[in-house]
Amino acid sequence: MSTPPLVRFAGVQKTYDGMQLVVRQLxxxxxxxxxxxxxxxxxxxxxxxxxxxAGFESPTSGEIFLDGKPITHTPPHKRNFGMVFQNYALFPHLTVGQNVAYPLTVRKVPKDEQARRVHKALDMVRLAGMTDRLPARLSGGQQQRVALARALVFEPELVLMDEPLGALDKQLREHMQIELKELHHQLGVTFVYVTHDQSEALTMSDRVAVFNEGFIQQLADVESLYEHPANRFVAGFVGDSTVLRGTLQGDAIVLPGGARLAGVNVNGCAEGATVEACIRPERIAVHPPGPQEGNHLPATVSRVIYHGDHLRLLCDVGSGQREASVKLPLTREDERRHPHEGDAVTLKFTTAANRIYAI
Known part of the structure; x- marks a missing residue:
């Protein structure tokens, strides 16, 4: 018997102008x-x-449940959720300790208990000893940690985060992603996290809901999402893909140049339909020119991009197709042997890696 969900959206829709639905039948x-x-x-x-x-917007129709009880008309301050925003929303005139204690002050928690919880929360986000500093004296990453401590200090059952790392530089953002995931493991609190960064979502999440045009296109664990995208939008939005356009014949896509590449017909497209095949760049092997067993495609290397731990090859496959993208792991021994611009090669990939979608 499955465990009842903490939160349930049932038939939720939202429109701001009465005409266009921003969220459709969620x-x-x-x-x-x-x-x-x-x-x-x-x-x-x-x-x-x-x-x-969070309660800052109301559904136009449908219901939201928390622990089986409707909360659609419950005001935000009575939902007892922690919130973390991109702009931190710290009080500039209050110290770090006072900022973190604010939710406890509002809830009239005794002072000695406040001090204990603030110390614990700051320790969790590795800011112990900074209680008396003002936010202006902190870095962006430290300010974000204060905002996180404030969201966790009153021990909410749900923490909501809206692009909380968006203002940080790349290196700090990636460091904070790992710390957030570790904190989630330690606390066991439910996190709901909004992002437009697919790498961030894959790094931290147990499951990801991919939205487009008001609908959830796919809801899955990160491995399933990356390895088995449900449709062409998800395949293009989550991770990189080499995309080939052609016609479906049986279980294969046939390119305008005549190449026939067996694949997985994900959306059950009809025979003769115009389709697109998506292959992850790291699933493509590079061989010397010439015929190969299974799916293979002659190509010419048009660009080689060095990424340190791997090379990105952009290859011209002809037939009016976009350039194929290939990711090659790079070691010291490979440096002299890797393909160069202008080289003729054969690209090869398995049937399972070639996922064919309706367009």
Whole structure:
């Protein structure tokens, strides 16, 4: 018997102008203790979904449940959720300790208990000893940790985060991703995290809901999402892909130049339909020119991009196709042997790696 979800969206819709639906018929269960990311481009409905859960927006129709009880009309301050925003929203005139204690002050928690909890929360985010500093004296990463400590200090059962790392530089953002995931493991609190960064979602999440045009396109664990995208949008939005356009014949895509490449017909496209095949760059092997067994495609290397631990090859495969992208791991022994611009090669990949989608 499955465990009841902590949060349930049932038939939720949202429109701001009475005409265009920003969120369409949303049915979503959020499990207790999971790290769920809402991922999608701007305007896809992910932030609106988070704001409805927080209580800052109201659904136009449908119901939101917490522990089986409707909260659609419960004001934000009575939902007892922790919130972390991109802009930190710290009080500049209050010290770090006073900022973190603020939710406890509002809840009239005794002073000695406040001090204990503030110390514990700051210790969790590795800011012990900074209680008396003002936010202006902290770095962006430290300010974000204060905002996180403030969201956790009153021990909420749900923490909502809206692009909380968006203002940080790349290296710090990646460091904070690992720390957030570790904190989630330690606390066992349910995290709901909004981002447009697919790498961030894959790094931290237990499950990801991919939004586009107000719908959840796919809801899955990170490995399933990356390895088995449900449709062409998810395949293009989550991770990189080499994309080939052609016609479906049996279980294969036939390119305009005549190449026949067996694959997985993900959306059950009809025979003769115009389709696109998506192959992850790291699933493509590079061989010397000439015929190969199985799926193979003659190509010419047009660009070689050095990434330190790997090379990115951009290859011309002809037939009016976009350049194929190939990711090659790089070791010292490989440096002299890797393909160069202008080289003729054969690209090879398995049937399972060649996923064919409706367009």
């Amino acid at each position: 049915d979503l269960d959020i499990q207790r203790g999971e790290f769920l990311s809402l991922l999608g481009p701007s305007g896809s409905g992910k932030t609106t979904t988070l704001m409805m859960l």
